[in-house]
Amino acid sequence: MTRFAVHYSYGPEEQQAQHRPEHRAYLSSLLEQGSLLASGPYTDDAAAGALLIVEAEDSAAVQALLDQDPMMIHGVVTAHEIREWNVVLGSVGS
DSSP states (O other): OEEEEEEEEEOOHHHHHHHHHHHHHHHHHHHHHTSEEEEEEOOSSSSSEEEEEEEESSHHHHHHHHTTOHHHHTTOEEEEEEEEOOOOSSOSOO
């Protein structure tokens, strides 16, 4: 399995708020399955977005998971990037 960092860019706050409960429930299911290792929104003053750390066979498998995220389905995620990520120091999942 490979780890991936996923960056989400979000649209308007009212859309985020509308779909956040369903989004978090979906991410919780991925966490229980072991596919999602960590996730959370950025809290700085830059554009709204979030970081997800996902473990999967390849980037296509990550995209398949993202395609089922309510934030993606409802167009709240305006852009996303999937990057293979190698943990050199520290740990995320085990």
